[in-house]
Amino acid sequence: MAEVSAPIAELRQRLGASTVLVPDDGLERYERAARGASGVAAFVARPSTVDDVRAVVRWAFAEGIRLIAQGANTGLVGGSVPDATGRVGVLSLERLVGGLVVDPIDRTAIVPAGMTLSALEAAVAPHGLTLAIDIGADPSIGGMAATNAGGSRMVAYGDVRRRVLGVEVVLADADATVVDLLGPLRKDNTGLALHQLFVGSDGSLGVITRVAVELAVRPEATATAWVVPGSDLGVLELLAHAEHDGRAVLSAFELCSREAIDIALAVDADQADPFAGGDRPEVALLVELSGAGDVEGALVEMLASAPDGAIADARVVPPARSWGLRHAISPAMAVAGWVVGMDVSTPRSQLLAFRREARALVSERWPDATIADFGHAGDGGLHFNLVFPRERPPDAHEVEAIRGAVYRLAREHRGSFSAEHGIGPTNAEWWPDHVGAGARRLTAAIVELFDPAAILGHPALPYRSSRSHP
Amino acid sequence: MAEVSAPIAELRQRLGASTVLVPDDGLERYERAARGASGVAAFVARPSTVDDVRAVVRWAFAEGIRLIAQGANTGLVGGSVPDATGRVGVLSLERLVGGLVVDPIDRTAIVPAGMTLSALEAAVAPHGLTLAIDIGADPSIGGMAATNAGGSRMVAYGDVRRRVLGVEVVLADADATVVDLLGPLRKDNTGLALHQLFVGSDGSLGVITRVAVELAVRPEATATAWVVPGSDLGVLELLAHAEHDGRAVLSAFELCSREAIDIALAVDADQADPFAGGDRPEVALLVELSGAGDVEGALVEMLASAPDGAIADARVVPPARSWGLRHAISPAMAVAGWVVGMDVSTPRSQLLAFRREARALVSERWPDATIADFGHAGDGGLHFNLVFPRERPPDAHEVEAIRGAVYRLAREHRGSFSAEHGIGPTNAEWWPDHVGAGARRLTAAIVELFDPAAILGHPALPYRSSRSHP
Numbered sequence: 042m043a044e045v046s047a048p049i050a051e052l053r054q055r056l057g058a059s060t061v062l063v064p065d066d067g068l069e070r071y072e073r074a075a076r077g078a079s080g081v082a083a084f085v086a087r088p089s090t091v092d093d094v095r096a097v098v099r100w101a102f103a104e105g106i107r108l109i110a111q112g113a114n115t116g117l118v119g120g121s122v123p124d125a126t127g128r129v130g131v132l133s134l135e136r137l138v139g140g141l142v143v144d145p146i147d148r149t150a151i152v153p154a155g156m157t158l159s160a161l162e163a164a165v166a167p168h169g170l171t172l173a174i175d176i177g178a179d180p181s182i183g184g185m186a187a188t189n190a191g192g193s194r195m196v197a198y199g200d201v202r203r204r205v206l207g208v209e210v211v212l213a214d215a216d217a218t219v220v221d222l223l224g225p226l227r228k229d230n231t232g233l234a235l236h237q238l239f240v241g242s243d244g245s246l247g248v249i250t251r252v253a254v255e256l257a258v259r260p261e262a263t264a265t266a267w268v269v270p271g272s273d274l275g276v277l278e279l280l281a282h283a284e285h286d287g288r289a290v291l292s293a294f295e296l297c298s299r300e301a302i303d304i305a306l307a308v309d310a311d312q313a314d315p316f317a318g319g320d321r322p323e324v325a326l327l328v329e330l331s332g333a334g335d336v337e338g339a340l341v342e343m344l345a346s347a348p349d350g351a352i353a354d355a356r357v358v359p360p361a362r363s364w365g366l367r368h369a370i371s372p373a374m375a376v377a378g379w380v381v382g383m384d385v386s387t388p389r390s391q392l393l394a395f396r397r398e399a400r401a402l403v404s405e406r407w408p409d410a411t412i413a414d415f416g417h418a419g420d421g422g423l424h425f426n427l428v429f430p431r432e433r434p435p436d437a438h439e440v441e442a443i444r445g446a447v448y449r450l451a452r453e454h455r456g457s458f459s460a461e462h463g464i465g466p467t468n469a470e471w472w473p474d475h476v477g478a479g480a481r482r483l484t485a486a487i488v489e490l491f492d493p494a495a496i497l498g499h500p501a502l503p504y505r506s507s508r509s510h511p
Numbered sequence: 512m513a514e515v516s517a518p519i520a521e522l523r524q525r526l527g528a529s530t531v532l533v534p535d536d537g538l539e540r541y542e543r544a545a546r547g548a549s550g551v552a553a554f555v556a557r558p559s560t561v562d563d564v565r566a567v568v569r570w571a572f573a574e575g576i577r578l579i580a581q582g583a584n585t586g587l588v589g590g591s592v593p594d595a596t597g598r599v600g601v602l603s604l605e606r607l608v609g610g611l612v613v614d615p616i617d618r619t620a621i622v623p624a625g626m627t628l629s630a631l632e633a634a635v636a637p638h639g640l641t642l643a644i645d646i647g648a649d650p651s652i653g654g655m656a657a658t659n660a661g662g663s664r665m666v667a668y669g670d671v672r673r674r675v676l677g678v679e680v681v682l683a684d685a686d687a688t689v690v691d692l693l694g695p696l697r698k699d700n701t702g703l704a705l706h707q708l709f710v711g712s713d714g715s716l717g718v719i720t721r722v723a724v725e726l727a728v729r730p731e732a733t734a735t736a737w738v739v740p741g742s743d744l745g746v747l748e749l750l751a752h753a754e755h756d757g758r759a760v761l762s763a764f765e766l767c768s769r770e771a772i773d774i775a776l777a778v779d780a781d782q783a784d785p786f787a788g789g790d791r792p793e794v795a796l797l798v799e800l801s802g803a804g805d806v807e808g809a810l811v812e813m814l815a816s817a818p819d820g821a822i823a824d825a826r827v828v829p830p831a832r833s834w835g836l837r838h839a840i841s842p843a844m845a846v847a848g849w850v851v852g853m854d855v856s857t858p859r860s861q862l863l864a865f866r867r868e869a870r871a872l873v874s875e876r877w878p879d880a881t882i883a884d885f886g887h888a889g890d891g892g893l894h895f896n897l898v899f900p901r902e903r904p905p906d907a908h909e910v911e912a913i914r915g916a917v918y919r920l921a922r923e924h925r926g927s928f929s930a931e932h933g934i935g936p937t938n939a940e941w942w943p944d945h946v947g948a949g950a951r952r953l954t955a956a957i958v959e960l961f962d963p964a965a966i967l968g969h970p971a972l973p974y975r976s977s978r979s980h981p
Contacts, residue, residue, distance in 0.1 A: 146747045146860040147891070148754070169755055189700050200697075202704065203673060212949070220949035227670075227890040228856040228930035230659050230711050231938075231946055232974060233954050234672065237707035241700050261757050277616050284618070285639055287731050287803030290760075333757030386698040390616040420697040421617070460698035468701075476701055479682070479690035484703050486960050491953075504702060 078119030081127040089136035098217035108132040110244040112184025118465030154183025170256040173198035189241030191461035196419030197292040210247035225253030245498035246491040260331035264340040265363040267315040269322040273393035275351035288339035289332030294419030301413040308373035379429040387456030389421040395454040466501035548589030551597040559606035568687035578602040580714040582654025590935030624653025643668035643727040659711030661931035666889030667762040680717035695723030715968035716961040730801035734810040735833040737785040739792040743863035745821035758809035759802030764889030771883040778843035849899040857926030859891040865924040892930040936971035
């Protein structure tokens with residue numbers, strides 16, 4: 042048996058061998074992230090109660106051992122897996138799944154951190170409710186809160202921050218204090234909104250053990266169309282028109298490049314070409330309306346009344362087909378080649394200009410990469426992805442140069458280098474360049490206040506002053 | 512001329528006599544709050560540029576003089592006016608009104624802190640947009656952000672926190688550092704959401720100078736009805752039904768007691784009795800739907816399809832009339848007698864039970880008070896107000912006993928003693944009893960981190976450790 046340190050052996054002894062896994066147990070699934078990043082875990086603690094979470098945190102505080110909180114390990118920036126040192130432990134919340142409370146009249150739920158999105162949806166669907174966060178993975182609720190997940194329906198329902206009414210957290214102090222900030226109340230102005238600080242904190246401030254969420258009413262019907270815009274300006278005109286039209290709610294406004302659709306159709310035989318029989322357009326928009334009654338009729342009328350020139354072509358298709366193709370893009374890219382994935386945002390009004398410039402820049406400097414971008418144009422978000430051929434992997438310097446160039450361009454358009462995926466090791470090095478000195482200083486002070494012993498969060502996170510002021 | 516201290520004279524000299532007002536200039540309107548609270552200002556600084564805000568804060572930091580940020584001075588808990596010591600200055604943002612930027616395609620605006628809600632609405636209405644915060648006052652945007660205002664349409668549009676994408680703040684440090692956290696981006700997960708910390712901070716962490724907001728599409732039409740619920744349970748059944756119905760958006764679900772309507776009709780001759788010709792009901796609901804097309808028809812159909820027994824009576828009335836009466840309640844109460852105003856919330860599913868118990872308790876202990884409660888049942892909020900006869904003002908002990916009893920009951924129903932009005936001197940003493948030790952400790956640490964010299968916020972705010980751990 043591979044040796045483990047005395048403190049780890051002692052924790053395993055105390056909490057049990059099924060709660061504290063060591064390398065001999067096989068830790069691979071906790072060590073490898075969804076998008077390739079991987080590391081070596083010193084151990085994996087899998088508490089199934091808040092008391093056991095506290096026991097682990099108390100122990101880590103006393104021993105000075107760093108814990109990376111992990112939910113369903115679906116993050117895309119490497120923030121949920123340990124680094125390569127083998128000195129970091131994983132605090133998996135996957136077994137913290139008991140005690141869901143749903144209040145249908147209040148339209149709220151208190152959700153254990155380890156519960157998956159699909160499990161929550163299954164539990165609330167009978168009440169006609171939904172969390173209304175649509176992402177191409179099945180994360181845990183705790184992970185969604187810690188990273189403020191966004192997704193495809195944010196244009197109507199907002200991000201996770203919008204839906205979180207409160208959290209319960211275990212703090213990184215000597216006593217592993219539990220702080221109940223759950224509410225769940227819609228209106229509660231009683232001082233600082235501490236719970237908001239944990240949303241999107243990447244696990245750097247405390248361990249989220251429960252999340253109180255506001256649920257949304259599940260729409261009676263949705264209808265989707267693939268729309269070919271008449272021009273870049275047409276994209277923005279159609280977006281504004283669809284929002285102002287009011288016949289139904291605009292619940293998705295997704296942009297897909299021809300290359301992204303090409304790859305999805307080439308790799309995934311289950312998907313049908315929405316433009317079969319004609320040329321695939323350079324850009325296609327997946328437009329979804331939600332509501333009651335004849336939503337498809339509302340969609341047709343909305344499209345028919347769009348500003349002149351905004352739409353070159355539009356095809357109403359069943360939601361299962363349009364979303365099937367949309368969600369097939371990411372997995373297909375990973376099969377098709379070496380992906381350099383970037384997740385940028387700008388103000389919506391800037392997105393098309395940014396996109397045009399970024400594609401031109403990348404085409405010129407990295408002509409052998411396919412630019413398969415797609416994303417949430419309704420929120421100003423774009424997954425700007427390059428796919429290099431299988432036989433031609435980009436090296437680390439190229440990846441850095443690509444990110445640097447694209448992120449700089451996003452910033453020039455008043456945008457962000459991390460729209461919804463968060464920081465993590467993938468984006469850590471760019472943080473000091475893209476976040477102002479004042480914000481970095483406040484962040485460092487808060488992180489040091491909440492986690493004085495530096496036992497939480499991925500070691501690569503750049504939030505502490507030693508990193509942000511090199 | 513009344514004497515002012517040398518530092519104040521020096522600041523007035525530096526920034527000019529129209530920017531720094533002293534007692535001889537007449538400071539009353541900065542010293543008296545909307546709901547009676549008043550104090551004595553050492554001076555009023557009214558910078559019209561962010562640079563001048565910085566000059567005032569830098570000066571206050573150096574001199575150790577406390578500043579209370581004030582917007583339009585419409586707060587209801589005394590947090591925007593100085594205390595009685597005469598040692599505190601008012602930092603009025605009312606002249607910080609230049610530089611509004613509206614981006615109609617992005618559906619965002621960057622708003623100077625001093626701009627009023629009505630001025631912002633006037634500026635964005637031509638674009639078919641609205642901030643969608645409906646409150647019975649005309650606050651400044653900076654004040655709305657600092658206090659996280661809520662209001663009557665929160666059930667559809669959320670609170671100010673929901674609509675704030677970013678803030679620009681001047682910090683209470685030696686340099687009065689400006690931190691630009693404006694974005695404005697819908698998706699921007701790049702570390703801690705610092706801007707969220709300032710929303711609802713009651714001015715205790717920094718001076719908000721600009722606010723980036725997401726605007727909403729102004730609905731084409733709204734329709735309202737006064738509804739008499741068949742029972743307490745009927746209120747909740749109708750709420751759930753209206754949300755799930757989906758023919759249009761439920762944009763308000765307000766509860767008004769008979770006493771509140773009686774007072775509004777007795778005091779305000781412009782208001783018409785929606786129940787003329789019959790008995791006024793114990794409880795009436797103002798229900799509003801928003802959407803496009805025949806919204807009134809949608810309202811009629813929604814009401815007609817409500818669960819059996821949920822509705823005893825319903826009358827569709829023009830929105831101007833229903834809202835006229837609803838907004839007449841607060842001013843009428845102030846005319847009718849001595850108001851003890853409380854602003855509580857519970858989970859929606861608990862609100863009617865709380866209300867029943869609170870009314871029973873108050874009727875028994877304070878039989879000469881009229882309970883004129885009303886509020887935002889769709890958000891679990893209730894303005895639980897007692898009106899004492901003009902000839903029988905309650906004394907301070909009674910007010911404290913009333914608040915204590917009602918707030919305790921709210922807590923027993925998992926509720927809050929401050930739904931949307933914030934803390935301020937009015938609610939400060941209740942904070943330690945209603946907020947947990949962990950949250951108090953974190954709050955104190957953050958406040959001390961952001962404002963080490965204790966120069967910001969009302970002196971009565973209980974957030975610092977010396978107060979929260981007496």
